[in-house]
Amino acid sequence: AQKVTQAQTEISVVEKEDVTLDCVYETRDTTYYLFWYKQPPSGELVFLIRRNSFDEQNEISGRYSWNFQKSTSSFNFTITASQVVDSAVYFCAFWGYQKVTFGTGTKLQVIP
Amino acid sequence: DADVTQTPRNRITKTGKRIMLECSQTKGHDRMYWYRQDPGLGLRLIYYSFDVKDINKGEISDGYSVSRQAQAKFSLSLESAIPNQTALYFCATSGLAGSSGTGELFFGEGSRLTVL
Numbered sequence: 001a002q003k004v005t006q007a008q009t010e011i012s013v014v015e016k017e018d019v020t021l022d023c024v025y026e027t028r029d030t031t032y033y034l035f036w037y038k039q040p041p042s043g044e045l046v047f048l049i050r051r052n053s054f055d056e057q058n059e060i061s062g063r064y065s066w067n068f069q070k071s072t073s074s075f076n077f078t079i080t081a082s083q084v085v086d087s088a089v090y091f092c093a094f095w096g097y098q099k100v101t102f103g104t105g106t107k108l109q110v111i112p
Numbered sequence: 113d114a115d116v117t118q119t120p121r122n123r124i125t126k127t128g129k130r131i132m133l134e135c136s137q138t139k140g141h142d143r144m145y146w147y148r149q150d151p152g153l154g155l156r157l158i159y160y161s162f163d164v165k166d167i168n169k170g171e172i173s174d175g176y177s178v179s180r181q182a183q184a185k186f187s188l189s190l191e192s193a194i195p196n197q198t199a200l201y202f203c204a205t206s207g208l209a210g211s212s213g214t215g216e217l218f219f220g221e222g223s224r225l226t227v228l
Contacts, residue, residue, distance in 0.1 A: 099145070
């Protein structure tokens with residue numbers, strides 16, 4: 001069975017600090033996808049990134065970057081120079097066979 | 113207009129009542145899902161459907177049923193609501209992505225259900 005672990009329940013940082021959100025997954029599948037979603041206080045779920053299991057290149061999008069390492073089964077998410085608008089719950093998710101499994105989420109609070 | 117629409121957005125009901133949450137989408141996706149979100153538990157899959165004739169149980173299907181009335185419509189029913197079904201419910205759709213056959217999930221805005 002597939003499993004996604006986000007060990008950090010809540011993180012608080014001061015604005016402009018960098019912060020990394022951890023995601024570890026378990027699977028026996030060789031082909032899979034990994035995702036990150038953001039849930040701001042307004043409640044909607046916003047897709048951030050998809051990465052497939054064959055592509056271990058890191059990705060950067062503005063202040064956001066993602067580090068995918070198959071050797072450690074991790075797909076970590078870093079926000080550089082955090083801003084108050086980054087305050088949200090962030091979910092890591094895994095697609096292995098037919099369905100998507102979510103982690104329990106990390107609540108990020110960015111303090112002005 | 114939203115691509116994935118859920119109704120109602122908020123509902124308060126009493127124990128034992130039957131409740132239906134509806135979801136419709138304009139994305140043309142075949143795959144639709146119902147998730148439940150509880151604080152500290154993330155999103156848990158209730159049911160999913162890959163086409164009109166395909167319905168599958170997720171990890172927490174007990175106490176719920178679904179109906180896929182058309183490609184664009186997927187309804188979730190609570191036949192006899194109980195207080196521990198108080199939660200935020202999300203409908204989602206997905207299309208295909210590459211040869212692996214998956215893409216990201218597109219979510220509705222959520223339906224907040226309170227069972228008293």
